[in-house]
Amino acid sequence: MKERDKRRTGMALERNRIHCGDAFELLGKVENESVDLIVCDGPYGVTQNDWDKIPSIQEFNLDLIRRFAPKLREGGALYLFGKYNCIDFIDYRPYLNLKSRIVWYQPSRLAQGRFNYTNNYDIICYFVKGKKPHRYNLEDIRVSQLVELEHRLRCERVPSVQNGPFGKTKFNDKGKNPGDVWGDIKQLTYKSKELVRREALNTIQKPEKLIERIVLASSSPGDLVLDPFAGVGTCPVVCKRLKREFIGIEIDPGFILDAEERLRKLDVGQRAIEFDYVS
């Protein structure tokens, strides 16, 4: 059946729109094997928002992984956001392969309690359907080398490197792989120009730069990105700017209005963003 006919019969969700409703219901209207990338920034199970009151975040995430897997094409990727323990003790292996647990490091987070260490990171679980990702656009996500080539070469001339198992490491002056600890992207603050409104802070709105790295790495122009918990639309905005197709789902109509406003601003050529970088 053609895409247009599916839309008419209500079988498939229209692309490049954020649909208002419950992700668990609307996922059924996403065609199997059609999605290149899923960006899942849903409940974490830690805030007082009604939608975040989840008895077991691990079981919740396992259920999501089970539902997402058929939607992805072979080699498609899922990035699942959460706290350090969000996939502990669940068996996701029948559905997807975990490639990385990315640590999104946020050193400026306020102290929490006196009897444990303040949690300074979120994790972003990077899964792939099948053995190999069908996209991993490393050239688009390189970050600055931390050391100069001269220094690097000096380090490589020591015996432990020359005789060690890895031999020479490659220095690429276009930059390096960002690795799995992302400390270069700050979370938003009340002062961030990008913030749509105060309530969107922390529990809701993610920095565009963070989502941009994911979208650049794991999709190419024209690919389909699914954002089942779209909030105020960061992922759809990034997709539109980078010429990816998207399907967004969000249960709160107020957030959808914010998201649509951000998408409209892109139409009139206003960059709705000023990135917050750690220099």
Ligand SMILES: C[S@@+](CC[C@H](N)C(=O)[O-])C[C@H]1O[C@@H](n2cnc3c(N)ncnc32)[C@H](O)[C@@H]1O
């Ligand atoms: C962490 S926020 C997403 C923020 C988003 N990444 C952004 O930058 O704007 C999670 C969102 O999921 C939405 N949500 C929670 N449960 C949902 C459900 N069952 N279906 C659809 N949306 C849901 C919430 O309303 C909230 O906006």
